[in-house]
Amino acid sequence: DADVTQTPRNRITKTGKRIMLECSQTKGHDRMYWYRQDPGLGLRLIYYSFDVKDINKGEISDGYSVSRQAQAKFSLSLESAIPNQTALYFCATSEGQGSEKLFFGSGTQLSVL
Amino acid sequence: GNSVTQMEGPVTLSEEAFLTINCTYTATGYPSLFWYVQYPGEGLQLLLKATKADDKGSNKGFEATYRKETTSFHLEKGSVQVSDSAVYFCALRNNNNDMRFGAGTRLTVKP
Numbered sequence: 505d506a507d508v509t510q511t512p513r514n515r516i517t518k519t520g521k522r523i524m525l526e527c528s529q530t531k532g533h534d535r536m537y538w539y540r541q542d543p544g545l546g547l548r549l550i551y552y553s554f555d556v557k558d559i560n561k562g563e564i565s566d567g568y569s570v571s572r573q574a575q576a577k578f579s580l581s582l583e584s585a586i587p588n589q590t591a592l593y594f595c596a597t598s599e600g601q602g603s604e605k606l607f608f609g610s611g612t613q614l615s616v617l
Numbered sequence: 618g619n620s621v622t623q624m625e626g627p628v629t630l631s632e633e634a635f636l637t638i639n640c641t642y643t644a645t646g647y648p649s650l651f652w653y654v655q656y657p658g659e660g661l662q663l664l665l666k667a668t669k670a671d672d673k674g675s676n677k678g679f680e681a682t683y684r685k686e687t688t689s690f691h692l693e694k695g696s697v698q699v700s701d702s703a704v705y706f707c708a709l710r711n712n713n714n715d716m717r718f719g720a721g722t723r724l725t726v727k728p
Binding site: 508544546552609 | 658660668715717719720
């Protein structure tokens with residue numbers, strides 16, 4: 505089983521709909537991240553969390569919100585999806601201070617029509 | 618602010634050719650530098666890293682040297698294989714633990 509699991513793998517939705525992407529991890533890491541990947545732009549950080557009570561905005565947090573329900577779970581929500589949020593979304597984890605290696609899930613392809 | 622610029626792709630090489638993918642960075646302080654690789658249909662995986670100037674990261678035949686004087690961290694491999702076909706991302710991490718990625722370079726190796 506994957507250490508970092510994202511659900512769903514693919515999602516097609518319509519403009520204005522609320523969408524939640526979920527991420528769970530079995531690595532026991534404190535730190536979790538959400539990135540989006542767009543062609544030609546690489547990965548951009550949306551939100552990150554260093555523990556259950558810690559939530560921080562990344563480069564491009566507008567239009568997104570997150571919830572850290574437990575150490576192992578970090579969900580990303582689009583309250584009212586718009587077409588330019590069509591992208592590949594990745595969840596990642598890392599151990600903590602002093603450990604710089606990120607572990608990524610397989611991604612969720614979201615299409616907003 | 619902190620940012621990474623890497624050469625645009627795609628890059629297409631024949632098997633056993635020499636690979637260079639250029640990466641330069643802009644950062645305050647002394648960031649750590651990374652190369653991540655993304656195989657088709659998968660998330661990114663750490664390929665190698667360097668945490669201070671003049672360090673050389675290496676893994677699976679790939680190398681990159683942290684050059685502070687030129688603010689660069691170019692990825693090299695002496696002889697590429699078909700299995701190296703992937704997208705390669707240069708990244709930096711500064712003191713506030715914010716990881717910034719480049720746009721990615723797609724490499725295709727033909728037999």
